[in-house]
Amino acid sequence: MTRRLVPSLLRDSLDFRRLFSGQAVSLFGDQVSLLAVPLVAVLALHADAARMGLLSAAMLAPNLLFSLHLGALVDRRGGRRRAMIAADVGRALLLGSIPLAWAAGVLTFAQLLAVGFAVGTLDVLFHVSYATLFTAIVPRERYVEANQLLHGSRAFSTITGPSVGGMLVQALSAPLAVAADALSFLASAAFLGRIGAVEPPPEPPSKGQLVAGMRFIRRTPLLFASLASTATINLFNFSFWALYVLFATKTLEVAPATLGLVLGAAAVGGLLGAVVTGAMGRRLGLGPAFVLGSFLFTAPLVLVPLAAGPRPAVLALLFAAEFLSGFGVMVLDIAAGSIQQALVPDRLRARVSGAYMMVNYGVRPLGSLLGGALGATIGLRPALWIAAVGATLGVLFLLPSPAMRLSELPEPAE
Secondary structure, X not given: OHHHHOOHHHHHOHHHHHHHHHHHHHHHHHHHHHHXXXXXXXXXXXXXXXXXXXXXXXXXXXXXXXXXXXXXXXXXXXXXXXXXXXXXXXXXXXXXXXXXXXXXXOOOHXXXXXXXXXXXXXXXXXXXXXXXXXXXXXXHHHHHHHHHHHHHHHHHHHHHHHHHHHHHHHHHOHHHHHHHHHHHHHHHHHHHOOOOOOOOOOOOOOOOOOOHHHHHHHHOHHHHHHHHHHHHHHHHHHHHHHHHHHHHXXXXXXXXXXXXXXXXXXXXXXXXXXXXHXXXXXXXXXXXXXXXXXXXXXXXXXXXXXXXXXHHHHHHHHHHHHHHHHHHHHHHHHHHHHHHHHHOOHHHHHHHHHHHHHHHHHHHHHHHHHHHHHHHHHOHHHXXXXXXXXXXXXXXXXXXXXXXXXXXXXXXXX
8 A cells, every 4th residue: 555655756766766866865955954044044144145145156056067968977087976976076075064064163254155055056066966867767657647746745845944944053053054954965965876867978078068948949939038037937936035024024014924825835835836747738738737837837827016905805816826836747757857867968967957047047146136126216106016917928939939849758859
């Protein structure tokens, strides 16, 4: 009976079970660290708003600076699993240096910036290597099923991780809570070290190798439309989130504890989205499910600037916005990820992943700056309207693309 409750892919593939286990532990640790690292800056180092902005920028900057180069390096050198293990061990050592320096009384904000930048760089190395290892482990016809499980563990970690992180910070202090994330990376490395999948051979050096991933995206209509859509969504979504907490707490006067419950609704919606995406893809087609997920991720955000009036109505709108948006982003991520994994040939996976990350993640700090500028000049509620509508308009890139006609996984593009 217990065996039947375990998803078939986890039963059938030992290598996938190890990949899933490592990622589940690491994602949980990430959620703890997402709360603990900023709290180290605030509580232990008394950082002000400007320094908090610098810390966020330090962690995001490697996506812009190194995604193309690390993608080309991984495709040229091979050894993707070894690169991922090295990234995990490196991140564990870097994060572990924070509680050690704090205990010794020598922790500085400069160290926190350096750790944030270095961890961000190793994040890029891990993620550009990941796509190739995933496709070496998972049969093509099971990409959606595998992504449902992996993204489902991410949604579950967002439900439980911040709560555990808050308890660890309160019980142990913020620097010691960061040690939990360091240990999670070591666990991930241990699971990856036991995977025996055969990777495709490295790509021989060639002219134009650095920009090959970007060229491939530009010449593949479905992938180009996907990047244009998700980058637009990310730009305005990060504009939205730069103002959301301030708007909710100051304008709508939502208490912090209540806001935490509201934000938790997104994780619950995400968990439901992970469960039903496969069925949606079979019923609607994988491409239309991708388009629908993009719309459901962004359109409900308009409920936030719409919120006004009696407190129950305000909270109902905020809960609905978070739940529906969390559901949509999970459908979007699973469908888009599966399409990209099927579409990109093995020899280009790391380079395409690097090029995609450079644009899709690179717009995030720009979006935060845009949101701050709009909020300061025209006010919070009008700025949130612009951000919510702008994100929803990103879906328009998908409507004339092959996505609307895609019923199942596409064949690899030339």
